[in-house]
Amino acid sequence: MKFFATIVGAGPAGLAAAVEFKAREINDIVVFEKGKDICSTIRRLYPDGKRVDKVYKGLELKSEGLCNFETESKEAFLKRMRHYVKKYQIPVQFNTRVENIEKLNDLFVVKSENLIISESFIVIIATGVFERPNMPSYPIPETVKDKVFFRLPNELPKNEKILVVGGGNSAAEIACLLSGVCHVSLSYRREKLFRINEENLKELEKRKDKIRFLLGTDIERLEPYKDQIKVIFKDGSSENFSKIFYCLGGSTPKDFLKRIGVEFINNRPKIDEFGESNIERIFLIGDIAVQKGSIMYAFNSAHKAVTRIIEKYIKIFRR
Ligand SMILES: Cc1cc2nc3c(=O)[nH]c(=O)nc-3n(C[C@H](O)[C@H](O)[C@H](O)COP(=O)(O)OP(=O)(O)OC[C@H]3O[C@@H](n4cnc5c(N)ncnc54)[C@H](O)[C@@H]3O)c2cc1C
8 A cells, every 4th residue: 555656547548657667677556547448548539540640740859768669550559558568567457547636744645435545655647648537428408518517617606596516526526615605406326425535524414404404316307497406306306406517527637637636837737847736745647737739748757857856766665
């Protein structure tokens, strides 16, 4: 459970960072990947047979580290990445979405679904930029889209009838926040809220007269109704709300970074030339670190960050 480095994301950047550590015989590392296989973004967004260009969008970079490739097909590129995983015995834990990172004494505590999944001295964030909040399984009608939210808007609603959907910490936090100024109902498909930390449970308990708990309720579909949204539940009942806040897990990469305390300048995360953020020992590499990324950039930024980490931190860690 204790590691020198935790790497978040098994795309080109995260895997290249792991290769760079392993090649230098630094073995106490772990990679967490939310998908069921490596390189989720490439598998999901590249059409089959797509050419993977080494020079991408005019960005011509020479390989600086151990990972490299020449222009080839999507399938050949994925085979190459699988070869790296096998050759360097990269320890990837799949189906594990990192949701929070907190500092505790000298280590970072990395969490998924409120459980501690690793404690480590260094964290490398290589999540790319394509993460999105989870969506409901039913469509959201075009005409109600302006009343449906996946994060808090800048201006909070007042005196409105709100439905918060979800059973995790974000749902609890939004329900508590709005309960002082709106009529809030919290809909969750299970009978009990079980993915919530103690602090949020206490906050919910304090507001139990202000929040209407609709536990064990599953939404079937939404329909427009005058200037409201008609929510039709699977048991056949329905109710109208003025706004809905969905908190179904997942977040944009930017929200994730902000939540853990990474600072931004001009809408970009604040990092130094090696990818180290304002939080000492948290590094950002690959697409998440730049305006315009590419696979070669991901490989090279991993090399640069790992070289720096070893120079600056390995002795301190081993002392
Ligand atoms: C359609 C398309 C075509 C492209 N073509 C080219 C090309 O020809 N050549 C080129 O060089 N570049 C190309 N790119 C860009 C290239 O794909 C990216 O620059 C590269 O994938 C960046 O690598 P990365 O590791 O930073 O991020 P990603 O490849 O996005 O990998 C991030 C990984 O992190 C995982 N992850 C995200 N959040 C979490 C979390 N919270 N917890 C755990 N895991 C998480 C994701 O599932 C994913 O596996 C293309 C991009 C697109 C969309």
